[in-house]
Amino acid sequence: MIRIRFAKSAIEHEEGMNHLWLQIMPPGAGQNVCLQLILPEGLNRSPDLSGAVEDGSGRIKIKEVLAVTDLYIEIFTREPIPCGEYSLAAELSYTDGNGVFTTVREDIPLLVVSEEEAAEIRTDEEVVRRIKELRFLPDSGGANSSTSIEYTPAKLIRLDSSHVSEWEKKYRVEGALEL
Numbered sequence: 012m013i014r015i016r017f018a019k020s021a022i023e024h025e026e027g028m029n030h031l032w033l034q035i036m037p038p039g040a041g042q043n044v045c046l047q048l049i050l051p052e053g054l055n056r057s058p059d060l061s062g063a064v065e066d067g068s069g070r071i072k073i074k075e076v077l078a079v080t081d082l083y084i085e086i087f088t089r090e091p092i093p094c095g096e097y098s099l100a101a102e103l104s105y106t107d108g109n110g111v112f113t114t115v116r117e118d119i120p121l122l123v124v125s126e127e128e129a130a131e132i133r134t135d136e137e138v139v140r141r142i143k144e145l146r147f148l149p150d151s152g153g154a155n156s157s158t159s160i161e162y163t164p165a166k167l168i169r170l171d172s173s174h175v176s177e178w179e180k181k182y183r184v185e186g187a188l189e190l
Contacts (some may be wrong), residue, residue, distance in 0.1 A: 012036045013046075013101050013117040018138040019082040019178070021122035023129050025117075028178075029121075030060075032138045033083075035073055035080040041105035041113075044073035048084060049100040054094035054121075058084040060145050073103075083145060094107060097121045134181060142182075 012082060018030040035046060058065055060083040064072045073080050080166050099121055104114045124132065152173075 012115050015117060015119050016103060016135055017121070018135055018142060020133040020135075021124045021128070021131075022086070022088065023178075024094050024123045024125055025088065027088040027123065029086050030084060030138060030142045031084045031099075032141060033082040033084065035082065035103060040108040044075060044103070044105040046071040046082065046101045047104070049098040049102065049186055050086065051099065053088060053090070054086050054099070055089055058064055060142070061090070070105050073105075081141075083142060085113070088123075092123060094123050094125050115149075129178070132178075139181060155156055174182075 012035070014036070016032045018032075022029045033046070033048075035044075047068075048056060052179075053139065056069070058069075059071050062082060063082055064074070064078075066072070071082060097120070099119045100113055101117045103117075104112065106112050114167040
């Protein structure tokens with residue numbers, strides 16, 4: 012019911028950032044379908060980048076229950092966290108056609124690594140491509156969105172503005188798309 016892919020195989024323990032691509036498979040004729048992303052301490056997230064409706068507690072409302080729904084979420088660290096393996100959870104809850112409330116939980120392992128180990132991180136090019144494309148979609152949560160709420164403030168620290176890390180190069184979108 013929930014398929015999850017990370018843009019990177021791990022996240023850096025300090026000033027780390029990653030993106031999740033969540034594909035929500037339709038539960039059938041469900042009602043009140045919501046997704047809640049549960050993060051371990053030290054990890055934060057932004058609202059869904061594709062513009063899905065969220066309530067104050069971060070539950071994402073799934074409007075179309077008869078089609079696959081793609082959600083994109085940025086996760087990040089604001090302060091250094093210990094390296095190691097963490098577990099995220101995605102909980103999909105809904106009321107089925109018989110009126111029975113159902114919750115499906117998918118636990119996702121996430122590796123947090125030091126800067127020295129960051130060179131070994133692999134990227135999922137399809138997820139990165141999809142995240143870049145979101146910036147140019149109208150009514151998305153990307154750069155064109157006029158109303159964006161972040162649940163936790165991100166602190167960006169850049170020591171040398173002329174230095175661009177390998178990860179920044181992969182995520183960078185230069186110029187506008189020409190069609």
